[in-house]
Amino acid sequence: MLEASTPSGLPGSESGAPGAEPTRPQLRSAAATFALLGSAPRLHLAWLMAHETSDVGTLARRVGLSIPTTSQHLAKLRLAGIVSARREGRHTYYTIEDPHVLTMLEQIFGHIAPDGTLAPDP
Numbered sequence: 001m002l003e004a005s006t007p008s009g010l011p012g013s014e015s016g017a018p019g020a021e022p023t024r025p026q027l028r029s030a031a032a033t034f035a036l037l038g039s040a041p042r043l044h045l046a047w048l049m050a051h052e053t054s055d056v057g058t059l060a061r062r063v064g065l066s067i068p069t070t071s072q073h074l075a076k077l078r079l080a081g082i083v084s085a086r087r088e089g090r091h092t093y094y095t096i097e098d099p100h101v102l103t104m105l106e107q108i109f110g111h112i113a114p115d116g117t118l119a120p121d122p
Contacts, residue, residue, distance in 0.1 A: 045077065050101070
């Protein structure tokens with residue numbers, strides 16, 4: 001039996017089922033997420049937080065940004081739901097726990113070689 005085609009001619013439906021064509025709201029949200037991670041400093045911060053929980057001072061030092069600039073990046077990532085924060089006394093610790101975001105970061109850096117070229121397929 002053949003799958004029904006969507007208006008674009010691709011198999012699937014707008015139901016959200018695996019393999020289904022993305023809905024307009026999904027496309028807007030995905031584009032916003034990619035745009036947010038399209039900043040090299042934010043992407044570096046995301047990679048760091050995917051690998052360890054850190055405070056803003058540590059993240060700023062690792063990325064080479066000021067604490068206020070790093071705080072602004074973290075606020076945007078938190079607002080988008082990419083980063084979570086945990087307060088302990090006077091410190092706030094940031095991390096990424098969402099398995100989808102972790103997989104996306106793993107996939108992109110697995111696809112790009114250290115020299116910035118696309119890595120060959122395994």
